[in-house]
Amino acid sequence: MSTTEKEEEIVVVKGKRKSPLRAFLDFYNTHDLARPLLPFIAILIAAISISPEYFLAPTNLKVLLYQTSPIALLALGEALTIIMGSIDLTPGSVAGFAALFTGLITLNSGNVPYAIALTLLVTTAIGALNGFLVARLKIYSFIVTLAGLEIWRAVDLSITGGSPIYGLYQYGFLMQDFHTFIPLVFIITLIVYVVFLFILMRTTWGRIIYAIGSNEEAVHLSGTHASLAKFLAFTVAGFLYGVAGIMLIATSAYIVDPWTAYGYELYAIAAAVIGGIALTGGTGHPIGPLLGAFVLTILTNILIIMGYTQYTIQEIIIGIILIAAAPALTRGLRWVK
Amino acid sequence: MQHMNEQNFLLIAEGITKIFPGVVALDNVSFDLKPGEIHGLLGQNGAGKSTLLKILYGYYAPDKGRIIIKGNEVKLKTPRDARNHGISFSTQEVTLLPHLTVLENIMLLGSYWNKEFSYFNKEKILDYVLELIKEYGIEINPNEKVRYLGTANKMIVQVLASLSMNADIFLFDEPTSPLSPYEVEKIFNLINMLKSKGKGVVFVTHRVDEALKICDRITVLRNGKKIGTVDAHKTNEEELIEMMLGTQIHEFYFVKEGKEMKEITKIETPLIELRGIYSIPTKPTEVPLRNVNLRIYENEVVAVFGIIGAGKTELGKLLIGITKMARGDIYYKGKKIKIKSPAHALSKYGIFYLTEDRRAEGIIPLLSVLANMSISAFKNVSLGGILINAFKERELGTRFVKELNIKAPSLYVRASNLSGGNQQKVLLARALMTSAKLLIIDEPTVGIDIGTKIEIRRIIREISSKTGISVLVLTSDLDEALGIGERVYFMHNGTIVSEYTNNNPDEIRRKIISDFSNIVKK
Structure with a gap:
């Protein structure tokens, strides 16, 4: 069959007046940052109107920022892979492993910079391993990272034998707030996001990542190093999970146990998807995952304010949001394509 | 055309027109089918055969025209309507359930249409199916699972199921x-059996020998137009090939007669030379290359003409390291080389391949028009291949939009918003931005309206004369090959049949058509 018969392009019609709703929907669908901004603003308004005196209190805002930071970084790493049309199920396990590994090295050596550097090196290598299996050996990312999800959690358990590590107070500097309500972890997160905004928008690597998610075969045939870009994306994601893992030591009261960051891959995926990173690949704004992470933490915050403190209810609500967000995103996309 | 007696025809399609965005797929095509007849639809890729078939099966609604089945005018809105009127469609991708048996598949398909079947009374239906099998002289075990059957047998099961629906x-x-x-x-x-039972068969093909062998009448389509209907017993290969490829020159020749043609000399070293190439297909649809010898000189446009299944795409992809080579050598400026990947081909030897399949392998739909152009040319629009130089990128992009006359609302709209012809121009811009030494352009104008077609051919000629790069055009359009190629190769069935210096297009057209007929006759 010829190409002709498959063509069903949308022809751009100029000069036709659109209805306001249509114009808004078009804008919403074609501007990548508009997508996560809407739920973000909605949840912010909801939180403020439910309990302004509690929600806007500086202590609460600080809690919000330090809870958001590690999730936002996990979501950014996840976004790199989702934009390519792949998926990464390892953020939770790798971040947990990073936290534990840092803790152990710190206990043994007492040298914090050394522990941090070594941990980042190791998690980057873990990411590189994922990347090698996916990009070079062409194994589905879902399978590779599902294996990673199990393996790195199992490594945690076998190293510690199940018992937690206490008193990693050396990592208190991450909570330093310079007499505002903004902790250092969030400043780091913001810097990372600015760097990645630049990388994804202005470098050839970023361009190729988006291109792979849209049409991988075309990128390969176009004579670019598609596999290398894919490998690098997984590698960099591993690095980001490492940073998030180290942050988790500070944000979870200086205690690390083998179950640290358990199930965080779901938060990472949820934050990315709510952040407008479509699971079909190829689109999404780099800042999106940060907004997505905020939506998740503010939601948890609201639930706590309203008195629902059970972990299970929070999980269920996140699940429901994911279900609501994912099909809306994919359908919206098909419509713009 | 008025039919004397519409009752005598199983099917009449009158004045069918179908327009897709940017291209007329069918232009006022009429077609009819008598009982006990095999009517062939012959044409090249993009001629409109499949579109016509899909209209007859209710996939597409025609923009104009009527369909008359057994004397009654009908509107086919869905394939279900077509089934209700006794039309059956056998595709290459067989639509059966592989884990059920032949009998179960027939039962399931038939149950929609045949009340008897809906009770799933196995024994009763088995008798019926066995009778059908006997009647049509088929060797199939009804209790065999479909996934163990060969492709032909799967098609036969499809036909059996259709027969049980009284198609x-x-x-x-x-x-x-x-x-x-x-x-x-x-x-x-x-098919002959169906004919002898008084059924009507529409047989779509691009193979002249098959059409002659089995059909009673043959309708030839080209570029969405009906060229004519001939009696298969009164025609021959030459006539059909001429109808299929076009006998008159309506289109421009950019290679001017009288221009001094580069004679093939042994003194000049070719830019690329293929010697005795054999390839191993990695997919069942791939055509193996057999003993391909080909030369491309510097600053030359070479055309390879061949119909689908000739192995043109495999040849093109060989030069970017995708087709797997079994034997033979590739020489680059006289030196033997090995091409590993598209990236290697582009960076080391300056070879760039532009796909025939815009949708699957060319356009990156979610990226902007500009990003689609520059993706292969990062070394020209970035600092050290890492930082994109947005100004330079836009400057180059704007230049190519002007030069190639690309109609896009802006450089930053998604490429998916463009029409097919403009997408093809964007891909051409991608190729030109690379500053490659050899562009391989696979089917540059398939599925594109005639105006843009000629524009693109002109651009390809200009590329070569202005920038001095070599172009290898792979095409199934003989007019195109003769219109832009300084030398023309004729390729068939994975091998190069003949090679001509294009100094007299009319004469070479005759020669190629006679080469083609000779092959088909064998």
Whole structure:
């Protein structure tokens, strides 16, 4: 069959007046940052109107920022892979492993910079391993990272034998707030996001990542190093999970146990998807995952304010949001394509 | 055309017109089918055969025209409507459930249409199916699971199921292309059997020999237009090939007569030379290359002409390291080379391949028009291949939009918003931005309206004369090959049949058509 018969392009019609709703929907669908901004603003308004005196209190805002930071970084790493049309199920396990590994090295050596550097090196290598299996050996990312999800959690358990590590107070500097309500972890997160905004928008690597998610075969045939870009994306994601893992030591009261960051891959995926990173690949704004992470933490915050403190209810609500967000995103996309 | 007696025809399609965005797929095409007749639809890729078939099966609604089935005018809105009027469609991708048996598949398909079947009374239906099998002289075990059957047998099961739905018009879309010669024989026997039972068969093909072998009448389509209907017993290969490829020159020749043609000399070293190339297919649809010898000189436009299945795409992809080579050598400026990947081909030897399949392998739909152009040319629009130089990128992009006359609302809209012809121009811009030494352009104008077609051919000629790069055009359009190629190769069945210096297009057209007929006659 010829190409002709498959063509069903949308022809751009100029000069036709659109209805306001249509114009808004078009804008919403074609501007990548508009997508996560809407739920973000909605949840912010909801939180403020439910309990302004509690929600806007500086202590609460600080809690919000330090809870958001590690999730936002996990979501950014996840976004790199989702934009390519792949998926990464390892953020939770790798971040947990990073936290534990840092803790152990710190206990043994007492040298914090050394522990941090070594941990980042190791998690980057873990990411590189994922990347090698996916990009070079062409194994589905879902399978590779599902294996990673199990393996790195199992490594945690076998190293510690199940018992937690206490008193990693050396990592208190991450909570330093310079007499505002903004902790250092969030400043780091913001810097990372600015760097990645630049990388994804202005470098050839970023361009190729988006291109792979849209049409991988075309990128390969176009004579670019598609596999290398894919490998690098997984590698960099591993690095980001490492940073998030180290942050988790500070944000979870200086205690690390083998179950640290358990199930965080779901938060990472949820934050990315709510952040407008479509699971079909190829689109999404780099800042999106940060907004997505905020939506998740503010939601948890609201639930706590309203008195629902059970972990299970929070999980269920996140699940429901994911279900609501994912099909809306994919359908919206098909419509713009 | 008024039919004397519409009752005598199983099917009449009158003045069918179908327009897709940017291209007229069918232009006022009429077609009819009598009981006990095999009517062939012959044409090249993009001629409109499949579109016509899909209109007859209710996939597409025609923009203009009427369809008359057994004397009644009908509107076919869905394939279900077509089924209700006794039309059956056999595709290459067989639509059966692989884990059920032949009998179960027939039962399931038939249950929609045949009340008897809906009770799933196995024994009763088995008797019925066995009778059908006997009547049509088929060797199939009804209790065999479908996934163990060969492709031909799967098609036969499809036909059996259609027969159980009382179908009497059978549409076959290129049924033979995935089959071995033995299997082709099987399908032909079945089709002849259908004919002898008074059913009507529409047989779509691009193979002249098959059309002549099995059809009673043959309708030839080209570029969405009906060229004519001929009696298969009163025609010959030459006539059909001429109808299929076009006998008159309506289109421009950019290679001017009288221009001094580069004579093939042994003194000049070719930019690229292929010697005795054999390839191993990695997919069942791939055509193996057999003993391909080809030369491309610097600053030259070479055209390779061949119909689908000639192996043109495999040849093109060989030069970017995708087609797997079994034997033979590639020489670059006289030196033997090995090409590993598209990236290697582009960076080391300056070879760039532009795909025939815009949608699947060319356009990156979610990226902007500008990003689609520059993706292969990062070394020209970035600092050290890492930082994109947005100003330079935009400057180059704007230049190519002007030069190639690309119609886009802006450089930053998604490429998916453009029409097919403009997408093809964007891909051409991508190729030009790379500053490659050899561009391989696979089917530059398939599925594009005639105006843009000629524009693109002109651009390809200009590329070569202005920038001095070499272009290898792979095409199934003889006019195109003769219109832009300084030398023309004729390729068939994975091998190069003949090579001509294009100093007299009319004469070379005749020569190629006679080469083609000779092959088909064999």
